[in-house]
Amino acid sequence: NKINNILIDSRHLSKNKNSLFFAIIGNKNGHDFIPKLITQGLSHFVISNRDSAENKNCTYFLVEDTKVALQRLASFHRNQFKIPVIGITGSNGKTTVKEWLAESLLPKEEIAKTPGSFNSQFGVPLSIFQLNPTNTVGVFEAGISKKGEMNNLEEIIKPTVGILTNIGSAHADGFKNLKEKIEEKILLFKNCKVTICEEKNSVFFNTTKSLFTWGEKGDLIIKVLKDKIALTYNNQKLKLNIDTSDIYTIENLCHIIAYHCWKNKSLEGIQNII
Numbered sequence: 001n002k003i004n005n006i007l008i009d010s011r012h013l014s015k016n017k018n019s020l021f022f023a024i025i026g027n028k029n030g031h032d033f034i035p036k037l038i039t040q041g042l043s044h045f046v047i048s049n050r051d052s053a054e055n056k057n058c059t060y061f062l063v064e065d066t067k068v069a070l071q072r073l074a075s076f077h078r079n080q081f082k083i084p085v086i087g088i089t090g091s092n093g094k095t096t097v098k099e100w101l102a103e104s105l106l107p108k109e110e111i112a113k114t115p116g117s118f119n120s121q122f123g124v125p126l127s128i129f130q131l132n133p134t135n136t137v138g139v140f141e142a143g144i145s146k147k148g149e150m151n152n153l154e155e156i157i158k159p160t161v162g163i164l165t166n167i168g169s170a171h172a173d174g175f176k177n178l179k180e181k182i183e184e185k186i187l188l189f190k191n192c193k194v195t196i197c198e199e200k201n202s203v204f205f206n207t208t209k210s211l212f213t214w215g216e217k218g219d220l221i222i223k224v225l226k227d228k229i230a231l232t233y234n235n236q237k238l239k240l241n242i243d244t245s246d247i248y249t250i251e252n253l254c255h256i257i258a259y260h261c262w263k264n265k266s267l268e269g270i271q272n273i274i
Contacts, residue, residue: 003044006129008070008122010037017041022070023052024122030066046070067121074125074156081131085138086259087159089150089188091168091181093252094119094141100256101163102139104273112138119143124153142188146174150187162189163255164197166248167204196258198251214258222254231257236267240274 005019010033013019021042023030031052034045043058046066053060063069078085088098095117102113112135114127119141127140142153167182175181182204189195195205199215214220221232229250231238240257242250253274260273 006070006073006126007042008126013037013040013042017043020044020046022046022066023048024066024070070122070125071152071156074128075158077131078128078156078158081135081138083135083137084161085140085157085159086161086163087154087157087188087192088139088141088163088165089119089143089185090163090165093165093248093255094143096252097163097165097255098139098141100252101259104256104260105137105139110134110136112140114139114141117141117143120145121149121152124156128156144174144184147176147180147184150184154188154190157188159188159192161259162186162192162195163259164189164195164201164204165255166251167201194262196255196262198254212258212262214254214261218258220258220261222257224250229254229257231261231267231270233261233267234265238267238270240271 003018003020005016007013007019007021008024008030019042021037021044023034023045025048031047031049034052038055038058045058046061046063046069047053048063048066050062053062086101088094098114102111105111112130112132118124118127120143124140124142131138140157142150142157144150164186175184186204194210194212196212199213199218202211202213205211212219214222216223223230227242229240229242231240244250256274257270260270261267
């Protein structure tokens, strides 16, 4: 049977018997759930424990590390697609920016995106498997909790465009300091043709890095007024009404505006996407 689903949680089998189950070793050992899954009709397993391959009617793929195997398969799947892929990371706002950006691209684009906030070492591979031949753009977020994790996620997402959202103290426990955390996060963008960020955060990037910045001194000049956002770009000016004073909501919105300005090289149509 053709495998059409990837599974790492035995509780999510539902009715799809053509799943490939990765027996992940974490707080629980995925190998322990294989016998039950077999009784439920599953027959394809990726394992790291040879003793789990005891049913002659099943197919087993023996690997050294099932987590690494999952990530490498996801990277292989990603490589089958030549579409634009937007990678999003930061301390806060990743999921909001991802959802708003995806919504702003409809109905022109056929979008694959991170479900919910599946942005971890396991969530990102599962998200990438959403990509299919009908998609015209991918929008994926990446979250990390310690040094050494982002290279894995960059290799899986391989973003062509990056967006760096709010930088703050969230999820800082796994890092020596804020500088180390930021340096790790922006590894996601190392192969992007452009990275979009607030102008004040451009200092974190190599001077040769291709950036598209927004802010009071950015490529896209944005000034927040009482109930409006004033935009200046390519000798064009536009004022947008906003119904919030929340700084983080406005910041997230600015990332969406900046992406469309970069993509379209114009402010034209911006008022229709927010």
